[in-house]
Amino acid sequence: MESEIQLSKGLLIEKGSMLSDAHCHLDLFENPGHAVKKAIEDGVGIMVTAGTDMKSSMRVLELARGPNVYGVIGIGPDAASSDYKAVDGIEALLKSNKNIIGIGEVGLDRKIAENVDMKVQTKVFERQVEIAASLDVPLVIHSRMAIDDVIGIISEHAVKKAVFHFFEGSEEHAKKVEKMGYLISIPPIESGRMKRIIKDVDIDIIVSETDSPVVGKSPAAVKYVVEKIAELKGMTFNDAGERITETIKDYFYI
Numbered sequence: 075m076e077s078e079i080q081l082s083k084g085l086l087i088e089k090g091s092m093l094s095d096a097h098c099h100l101d102l103f104e105n106p107g108h109a110v111k112k113a114i115e116d117g118v119g120i121m122v123t124a125g126t127d128m129k130s131s132m133r134v135l136e137l138a139r140g141p142n143v144y145g146v147i148g149i150g151p152d153a154a155s156s157d158y159k160a161v162d163g164i165e166a167l168l169k170s171n172k173n174i175i176g177i178g179e180v181g182l183d184r185k186i187a188e189n190v191d192m193k194v195q196t197k198v199f200e201r202q203v204e205i206a207a208s209l210d211v212p213l214v215i216h217s218r219m220a221i222d223d224v225i226g227i228i229s230e231h232a233v234k235k236a237v238f239h240f241f242e243g244s245e246e247h248a249k250k251v252e253k254m255g256y257l258i259s260i261p262p263i264e265s266g267r268m269k270r271i272i273k274d275v276d277i278d279i280i281v282s283e284t285d286s287p288v289v290g291k292s293p294a295a296v297k298y299v300v301e302k303i304a305e306l307k308g309m310t311f312n313d314a315g316e317r318i319t320e321t322i323k324d325y326f327y328i
């Protein structure tokens with residue numbers, strides 16, 4: 075563990091060539107330190123690694139050592155039943171490490187409703203929404219087949235900051251999210267819907283992610299996402315990368 079952390083120390087990339095991965099799961103890599111090192115070499119200066127349950131959140135707490143790796147912790151929908159009681163500990167854990175910059179990934183997932191009751195999912199999500207709102211930290215949202223409910227809950231609780239990881243909504247949802255001041259996180263997959271959304275919304279609410287190793291291979295793959303965003307926005311690759319990095323830094327108070 076110690077050697078993994080060492081690898082990311084003091085390697086902060088100079089301004090001008092910085093890319094950011096707003097959402098990955100470094101705890102799922104066989105060798106997180108290696109993935110971080112490779113990403114830094116490829117110009118990825120900021121990685122936000124997300125927990126999905128208590129076990130992975132504890133790992134995120136160990137991995138989130140700036141200046142390159144930051145973390146969000148939380149109990150996601152998959153773990154809403156099994157880690158039900160752990161939710162109350164999230165606040166103290168968040169305060170224990172300054173590189174933990176938000177609560178996530180949390181939300182609702184209707185695809186797993188058969189295994190994890192939607193009522194339980196909603197309760198666990200709402201509790202964490204309350205914590206995020208009271209601490210004024212961003213929420214990183216996991217939403218599958220549930221975007222209207224998620225938007226409903228976070229607006230009810232007057233959440234100021236939320237990042238919609240792997241944005242699943244329509245163009246209309248994207249516009250709504252933009253109006254509410256939330257961010258849309260673009261994964262490394264191509265679709266007509268995603269392209270239209272990237273074109274439609276302001277560059278300042280767009281961030282890039284890999285969701286690696288689940289979707290993208292590694293945080294280094296975020297360059298392909300930035301490439302796509304740059305192309306659709308008519309920007310240079312460097313401008314798009316820097317702009318996204320600025321957005322992430324501002325939003326997460328990095």
Ligand SMILES: [Zn+2]
Pocket residue numbers: 097098099124179239285
């Ligand atoms: Zn994820």
